[in-house]
Amino acid sequence: MKKEFYPNEPTCKAIGITDPTILLDKSLAILSQGVSLVAKCRNTGKMLGLALNEKTMPWDIELYYKLADEVKCKKIKTLLKFYAYVLRSTNLFEKFNVPKVFEITNLSVALEAQGMGIGNELVKSSQHIALNNGFKLMRIDASSLFTARICEKMNMELISEIPYNSYLDENGLPVFDIPLPHVALKTFILRLPDKNILRV
Numbered sequence: 672m673k674k675e676f677y678p679n680e681p682t683c684k685a686i687g688i689t690d691p692t693i694l695l696d697k698s699l700a701i702l703s704q705g706v707s708l709v710a711k712c713r714n715t716g717k718m719l720g721l722a723l724n725e726k727t728m729p730w731d732i733e734l735y736y737k738l739a740d741e742v743k744c745k746k747i748k749t750l751l752k753f754y755a756y757v758l759r760s761t762n763l764f765e766k767f768n769v770p771k772v773f774e775i776t777n778l779s780v781a782l783e784a785q786g787m788g789i790g791n792e793l794v795k796s797s798q799h800i801a802l803n804n805g806f807k808l809m810r811i812d813a814s815s816l817f818t819a820r821i822c823e824k825m826n827m828e829l830i831s832e833i834p835y836n837s838y839l840d841e842n843g844l845p846v847f848d849i850p851l852p853h854v855a856l857k858t859f860i861l862r863l864p865d866k867n868i869l870r871v
């Protein structure tokens with residue numbers, strides 16, 4: 672993730688995050704939930720893709736803000752506050768009356784493996800994990816155009832779109848200066864059927 676995801680993720684890249692230690696620590700905590708997926712090369716064992724998945728609850732929104740307040744690094748603080756804002760503005764728990772949401776927090780594919788369908792397969796497999804764990808809703812916050820395209824191919828439902836130039840700081844200036852083709856963070860959801868009616 673340190674080599675493949677954070678240097679290329681649009682919001683991280685835009686604000687110049689060079690030391691993602693805090694983000695990596697958070698990712699390790701998410702991995703400990705045991706619902707994430709890794710795609711590896713069959714021949715070399717090299718990691719080609721990752722779906723960092725987590726089980727989210729209503730109180731996680733405020734925990735995100737709390738973590739942002741506690742962080743000393745201004746750049747990390749800015750990033751965490753943005754994603755806390757995204758969580759609060761969508762608030763899927765109230766909107767869809769669900770007690771928990773399965774979230775693909777990070778969807779990452781190595782540069783040399785892009786275009787091979789790995790991202791699609793990670794999303795499909797994540798869907799099955801969500802279903803088997805009793806979730807009714809799966810979420811992806813697509814910060815890049817490429818992730819958004821995967822969500823669209825999977826027929827996920829777009830429920831929110833936040834143009835990057837509309838997220839402003841205290842001086843009324845855009846926080847992010849992100850070059851094309853990435854223009855917005857799009858939140859997609861997938862409503863999951865009852866486990867006993869899913870067909871593979």
